[in-house]
Amino acid sequence: MKKFLLGMLGLVGLGMAAPAVAADLPARTYTKAPAYIAAVYDWSGFYIGANGGWGTSRKCWDTNTGLGGTFLATEGCHDASGAVAGGQLGYRWQTGAWVFGVEGQGDWADLGGSNVSLFTPTTTDRSKINAFGLMTGQVGYAWNNALLYVKGGAAVTGDKFAGLTTATGATIDTAKELRWGGTAGVGLEYGFTPSWSAALEYDHLFMGTRTDDFRAPTAAFTREDRIRQDMDTVTARINYRWGGPVISKY
Numbered sequence: 001m002k003k004f005l006l007g008m009l010g011l012v013g014l015g016m017a018a019p020a021v022a023a024d025l026p027a028r029t030y031t032k033a034p035a036y037i038a039a040v041y042d043w044s045g046f047y048i049g050a051n052g053g054w055g056t057s058r059k060c061w062d063t064n065t066g067l068g069g070t071f072l073a074t075e076g077c078h079d080a081s082g083a084v085a086g087g088q089l090g091y092r093w094q095t096g097a098w099v100f101g102v103e104g105q106g107d108w109a110d111l112g113g114s115n116v117s118l119f120t121p122t123t124t125d126r127s128k129i130n131a132f133g134l135m136t137g138q139v140g141y142a143w144n145n146a147l148l149y150v151k152g153g154a155a156v157t158g159d160k161f162a163g164l165t166t167a168t169g170a171t172i173d174t175a176k177e178l179r180w181g182g183t184a185g186v187g188l189e190y191g192f193t194p195s196w197s198a199a200l201e202y203d204h205l206f207m208g209t210r211t212d213d214f215r216a217p218t219a220a221f222t223r224e225d226r227i228r229q230d231m232d233t234v235t236a237r238i239n240y241r242w243g244g245p246v247i248s249k250y
Contacts, residue, residue, distance in 0.1 A: 041145035041191050043094045045243030051088060051201070053235035056081040057111050057157075059127045063119055064224040067213065073119040075225065080113035080127050084233055092138070092241075099147060101138040107131065109158075111231075116166055123172060124164045129231070131158040134183050134203065145191035155183040155205045157231065161212060163222070173214040173222040179229065181207035189239075197239050205231035 061075035086107030092099055114126040133156045140149030157179050163172040185203035192198065207229040214223045 041142070041194075043092050043099045043140075043142055043147060043191070043241075045241045046089075046091050047197075047239040047241035048089050049087065049237055049239035050085075051105070051107070051235040051237040052083070052085040053233060054081070055084045055109060055111050055129075055132075055231060055233040057113075057127075057129055057205075057207075057229055057231040059113070059125075060228040061117070061125050062226045063117075064211070064226065067221055067224055069224060071226070075117040075119050075125055076115045078113040078115035078125070078127070080111040080129060082110040082112055084109045084111070084132070084235065088237065088239070090138075092140075094142065097142050099138070099140040099142050099149065101140070101149075103134070103136050103138060103151070105134040105136075107133070107233075114164070117163075122166050124166045124169075125225075126162045126164055127227075128160045129157050130160065132156065132205070132231070134205075136183065136185070140189075145197075147189040147191075147197075148187075149189065150184070150186050151203075152184045153182070155181045155207065155231075157181070157205065157207060157229075159229070161214070161225075161227065163214060171217065173216050175212040175214045175225075177210060177212055179207050179210055181205055187237075189237075195241050197241065199237040199239070201235050201237055203233045203235075205233075207231060 057080045060077040063072050063075055065072045084107045088103055088105040090101055090103030092101035109129045109131055111129040114124050117123045117125055136151040136153035138149050138151045140147050159177050159179055161175045165172060183203055183205045185201055187199050187201035189197050189199035209226055209228045211226045216222050
């Protein structure tokens with residue numbers, strides 16, 4: 001009985017001491033989970049896409065005195081306008097918010113126009129661009145899945161020129177050339193899935209002045225004209241990209 005009473009007193013004393021011991025222990029520290037940062041859109045990778053829109057080209061004609069001759073008279077200017085459609089292939093890499101890239105673009109075009117010659121009103125000068133290509137570098141700034149970029153580089157156009165009889169429209173002479181120049185443009189692109197994006201782009205083509213020799217259907221030389229040309233396009237674009245996944249960061 002005595003041992004039982006001593007055991008009970010020991011248990012009571014231990015129970016009374018436990019709160020005091022617990023009070024002396026340091027408070028438990030809690031570590032918060034790291035804050036979650038929303039997924040970051042990565043513009044890096046190869047892409048391929050299609051584009052379509054509208055283009056216009058300004059042409060101004062001056063006739064020379066003859067083959068290899070000097071300026072004789074101004075024939076006037078006209079705008080050659082129409083639809084454009086084609087594709088693009090490129091690569092981009094992103095560092096921070098900055099995006100750099102290279103791109104090649106090739107488009108079919110139907111840009112046609114004409115004017116009655118100021119020098120010989122019985123003749124109508126007609127032009128057409130049936131294709132163009134761009135080879136450019138890009139620099140852009142990204143706000144997650146929105147990208148604003150500028151581009152610049154080389155441009156090439158496929159040009160056809162003709163002289164027509166104003167009264168009947170019959171062909172008098174023709175010339176054609178592959179003309180090289182430069183281009184500069186700006187675009188705004190939005191990524192609506194990790195791989196797909198859509199853009200609206202404006203480009204100006206600086207195609208300079210070239211001298212073209214015109215020949216009749218019989219291949220006989222008829223005249224020599226210096227033709228100044230530039231071109232503007234506005235296109236809607238869609239791209240599919242691979243090689244740059246969306247990543248989440250903590």
